[in-house]
Amino acid sequence: MTYVIVGNGIAALRAAEAIRARDAEGTIKLITDEAYPVYSRPLTSYLVAGWVTDERMPVRDTGHYDKLRVDLVLGRKAIAVDAEAKIVTLEGGEQVSYDKLLLATGAAPKPTDIGGAHLSGVHGLRTWDDSREILERLQKTQHAVVIGGGFVGMSTARALLSRGIQVTVVVSSNRVLSMMLPLEAADLVRRRVEDKGMKISTGTDVVEILGDDASGVTGVKLQGGETIKCELVIVGKGVNPRLDLAKSAGLDIGDAIWTDSLMRTSNSDIYAAGDCVESFDHLRNQRRSAAIWPNAAHQGRVAGANMAGARHGAEGFFGMNALDFSGLSLIAGGITLGGEGYEVLREQGESANGNPWFRQIVFDGDKLVGFVLVGEIKRAGILTGLIRKQVSCRSFAETMLSPGFDMMKLPVQLRKQMLATVNPLAAQFSA
């Protein structure tokens, strides 16, 4: 049995591990166009900040692939898939046959059509190589402009600020982290980062990147005509899933590769996992992309197990994220902003350390579908679990609004149920 995996992110790694756990004999080939062993994509901004160095980037020890007996093909791009003949073609012409194929090709920063984006000093931040290029550019950078106030933009701005660089974040919407945070929460973040010296410009866009071929970028021009001097521009305006191979294989594609709950594509010998995938969002009852690290890990694990003969169903997937800005932490997940048909509850206060806190929970009828926690993030995962399992929990919603929310606020039967999934003895003990 030959398993071929295209990709080298966390989905690809977890799939390889899951396959080997079930199939001691099969051949596992992993093909990636990057030259590195699987590394932490989220750590790329930490590398820019200098909070980690290169040795911390890999998520497994060297020799891990050898232990798994994975044939690694590094630095080679897969360019086509013949789903009939079950062959993957690499750049250069080499052909690789498969019995089962996993596409874990991830995503790439959306190309930008802003004039001047070709100048040196203009970067996205997605790959380890991106971090390295940015670090090189830092040597001649005093001012940086970050285009986009989303997760990548704000993480990168945070990293650059910590280097003592003057950072301006240019945000189209009225607030930072607009996909995740309501205005009140976003403004808590804004105030904290502005206190630390970051400049945030909301409600505007970069219309042109200025500079010349000799020095690279020297500034940007905003919608209203103002210019900001800078030697580095980071473009954080979203990513597109990488679909070339899926298209080549003739797979069904929406915004990304369609997968069922076994992570199969429309071709039952081809699986897909990670940022290239549209999975089932059980909160919205639709196919949707939820391209975050934990989902990629889970999907990879399920895909790998099923490629090797299991029949595991992946759970529904939703977005969530955690961030920290100079001690102001935030964790948000699910349908965070509410909207038509949803009930939103919220509470704010001040912590013992003087930090403001804000909590918002979103209900769809009886079921929790989203939460935003700023300032007090302890035990956030309990809320994630309630969303994931679609627990009817409106009856104790008010307890979730307090930073002291913990397992003891759950009704005893629910707690027993949760514990019984890992320890049948739990059911025997009374509360």
Add this chain to the structure above:
Amino acid sequence: MDACMTGALIKEDSGKVEYYTDKCVGCWMCIMACPYGVITPIPEQKKIAKCDLCPHLDTPACVTHCPTAALVYSDTDPSLLHEPIAITDDIEDEPVFIEG
């Protein structure tokens, strides 16, 4: 362990979730993920803390000290130690996509 972005939290074959503090950067993704809420942030260190089952003791300290046997350290069915994933015996042989 799915959420950890540095490889600091890994579920060993024994079922125990091991924490490698050197790899941790204090990103709080594990706090976001743990459905039991048992991961504690240590903001001053940018690290987390979680129960390690007292590897240096025969029996975890909390169990030894509990005067009412409310805390019980027991072996459980090993097959339950790895996250139960919905078994879908009734899944079609061919992929079925939800309209949406």
